[in-house]
Amino acid sequence: MKEKTPRAEEVRERLGRRPVVLIGLMGAGKTKTGMMLAQALDLPFADSDTEIERAAGMKVAEIFERFGEEHFRAGERRVIARLIGEGAGIVSTGGGAVMTPATADLIWTQAVSVWVRAEMPVMLERVMRSDRRPLLKNGDPEEILSALAAKRYPVYGKADIVVESHNGPAEAVLNQTIDKLHDFLAGRHGSGRHD
Ligand code: S3P
Secondary structure (H helix, E strand, C coil): CCCCCHHHHHHHHHCCCEEEECCCCCCHHHHHHHHHHHHCCCCEEEEHHHHHHHHCCCCCHHHHHHHHHHHHHHHHHHHHHHHHHHHCCCEEEECCCCCCCHHHHHHHCCCCEEEEEEHHHHHHHCCCCCCCCCHCCCCCCCHHHHHHHHHHHHHHHHHHEEEEECCCCCHHHHHHHHHHHHHHHHHCCCCCCCC
């Protein structure tokens, strides 16, 4: 196990039992950042899509195809409620999770929320590497992602902190996340926190 840095140590202590939940559009880098953060803070990591797939015994794309988005969102809410209920840990969520008001409510009230944000070309390049995302299958991915950004960014903007996930070294994104968490937990934050 890697030694925690003093800053990571402080973040870990100040979080107490509160989980950290990562939100943001598909391809923004939530899972990667979440896994690295979990390792740096020595906390368990979970990805809501992976947990939904495990519970349902099928892939997200198949759940959408067979049962529809509404069914998926209900399962997503249950899984996120369970993960948040487990206390200290890092949870990466699917891009649409906070668009379900009951799920968003849990995240805003019971977790420290981190919006992982990336530029459109970066997200596009990442999502084009796989075909596992049902919402991108029926049209031009750039148009779909742009429309989702327009609708979702005002909601993502309620997160406690925002992290810029560029294509540079992943370590830099991790350090930025730890620094911003550190400041937020110390009460030094100027973000547009929801009421
Ligand atoms: C979705 C994002 C996906 C997955 C599902 C729906 C969305 O997760 O939950 O395909 O509504 O944006 P990622 O954000 O991890 O790709």
